[in-house]
Amino acid sequence: MDFPIVEIKDVSFRYNGQTALQNVNLTVKPNDFIAMIGPNGGGKTTLLKLILGLLKPEIGSIRVMGQPANKASHHIGYVPQDIHLKRNFPITVTDIVRMGMLKPQIKRTRWRSNITKERCQALEILEQLEMDAYADSKISALSGGQRQRVLIARALAAQPQLLLLDEPTASIDAKGQADFFRLLKELNKSITILAVSHDLLVISTYVKSVACVNKGLHYHDQAEITGEMLETMYPCTEDDEVCPVELIAHGLPHRVLQDH
Amino acid sequence: MPEILQFEFMRNALSAGLLVSFICGIIGALVVTNRIVFLSGGIAHAAYGGIGLAFYFGWPYMICTIGFSLAAGMVMAAVSMHSKHRADTVVGVIWAVGMACGIILTDLTPGYNVDLMSYLFGSILIVSAGDIWIMLVVAVVIMGLTAFFYQDLLAMSYDEEFARIRGVPVQALYFMLIGMLAVTIVMVIQVVGLIMVIALLTIPPFIVEKYAKSMFQMMLGSGLLGAVFTLSGLWFSYTFDLTSGACVIMVAGISFFIFLLIERLVVLIKSI
Known part of the structure; x- marks a missing residue:
């Protein structure tokens, strides 16, 4: 693969005159595992939507798999925040996974054999995520962690080049989070991952690189959380909600013991 | 019951009721899951403008009302697509303006003023064989479109x-x-009237949603439940000589509250 998975060049974006992103550059290389972190309102979600082609950059260009972002969104497996989805919706796990197999062509075949094939594929993906036992369950009967796995299965059903996750740990408890990141690590062997998170602690032990988004974007080639990073990340959070000491206490030990 | 069926208007009413329940099941499931109940109410009331237009110009009722509802629906769709947070205000305005149009147009129509009540509260007992054919065509088209675009709609x-x-x-x-919603609403107006369209469109899907495992089940279940409501409503209407549309809605409404009550009791019993 010659071209990068995602190439963002000099992108700026404003919401109603307010700068959300300024002069952002980022190149996502194949098989990278990037954590995109930053304060709330720092532009993470905006950048996510730009990569997905749901928003258009005012200045600059975004290319996904060498194509303009709005034409290449089907190469991306998107895992949205679970809380935005309708809770009691009448849909089974298999049907949700099949949603990932939808293709842009309006004329795709809709025959019975195809449905059977899709169901088989869906079951295979669910097996990979150890969710096959729930294939025929209604989504509302599942726990937060299980729902997250279903959404990942749906994203994987698209056979994507890039897995894009939005606050993936928001609805999972601490034990579930550890399992979840082990799963991501496993998936990362064959797929590029970009995970957006405000939680820089949990994610930092598994990722390969870190992108800090706070209007601008700083890319760090290795997953180290440095004091300097904390400075750029949270230079002036309005009410100083994030206490750097706490972050270091939880986050740094893993790094201190790194190989020399 | 068979004694009811010796009247042609009763047989027509039954077929119309069953057809409309079926269409309502499909579209109602989509309305409830897409959360466009208020927009549906807007279209139903704005449709009155089309009824006024039909009488003022002496145009055919069905074509006029469907055309007007479609136009009102498309404006609402465009607004709700582009600015979601503003949509409810605009829908409310079109709702009122459509009705006002209808009332003014009927005022201006010379001669005998048509019975408003039959459009507000439905007139299933005067549905003609021609109307039933139209309903059948609408049902087939809606079923076809929904089946073809099922995955996408889902x-x-x-x-x-x-x-x-x-x-x-x-x-x-x-x-x-x-x-599809606009056309459905015009069909439902004939059965329960424009004031009560929302009830027949949303009560069955609401009750079924919790138990359905798929959108298809929700559509089918809503259709069946709607048919039960319509048929028992008609029976009450015939037996006690009451307005048919209101009877249908009363049956649906009472079932709705009984359902809520049972649900509460189940939760209560489980917690003990």
Whole structure:
């Protein structure tokens, strides 16, 4: 693969005159595992939507798999925040996974054999995520962690080049989070991952690189959380909600013991 | 019961009721899951403008009302697509203006003023064989479109953003949905009247949603439940000589509250 998975060049974006992103550059290389972190309102979600082609950059260009972002969104497996989805919706796990197999062509075949094939594929993906036992369950009967796995299965059903996750740990408890990141690590062997998170602690032990988004974007080639990073990340959070000491206490030990 | 069926108008009413319940099941399931109940109410009331137009110009009722509802629906769809947070105000305005149009037009119509009540509260007992044919065609078209675009409609209803990313033409589908909704509403108006359209469109899907495992089950279940409501409503109407539309809605409404009550009791019993 010659071209990068995602190439963002000099992108700026404003919401109603307010700068959300300024002069952002980022190149996502194949098989990278990037954590995109930053304060709330720092532009993470905006950048996510730009990569997905749901928003258009005012200045600059975004290319996904060498194509303009709005034409290449089907190469991306998107895992949205679970809380935005309708809770009691009448849909089974298999049907949700099949949603990932939808293709842009309006004329795709809709025959019975195809449905059977899709169901088989869906079951295979669910097996990979150890969710096959729930294939025929209604989504509302599942726990937060299980729902997250279903959404990942749906994203994987698209056979994507890039897995894009939005606050993936928001609805999972601490034990579930550890399992979840082990799963991501496993998936990362064959797929590029970009995970957006405000939680820089949990994610930092598994990722390969870190992108800090706070209007601008700083890319760090290795997953180290440095004091300097904390400075750029949270230079002036309005009410100083994030206490750097706490972050270091939880986050740094893993790094201190790194190989020399 | 068979004694009821010796009247032709009763047989027509039964077929119309069954057809409309069926259409309502399909579209109602989509309305409830897409959360466009208020918009449906808007179209139903704005449709009165079409009724006024039909009488003022002496045009055919069905064509006029469907045309007007479609136009009102498309404006609402365009607004709700582009600025979601503003949509309810605009829908409310079109709702009122459509009705006002209808009333003024009937005022201006010379001669005998038609009975408003039959449009407000339905007139299933005067449905003609021709109307039933139209309903049948509408039912077939709606079923066909829904079956063909089932996966896309499902994706849009569950997670619009994801559907967009997968390349589903969400915008076109949304307009198609509102179009089917507008036509459905005109059909339902004949059965329960425009004031009560919302009830027949939303009560069955609401009750079924919790137990259905798929959108298809929800549509089918809503259709069946709607048919039960319509038929028992008709029976009450015939037996006690009451307005048919109101009877249908009363049956649906009472079932709705009984359902809520049972649900509460189940939760209560489980917690003990």
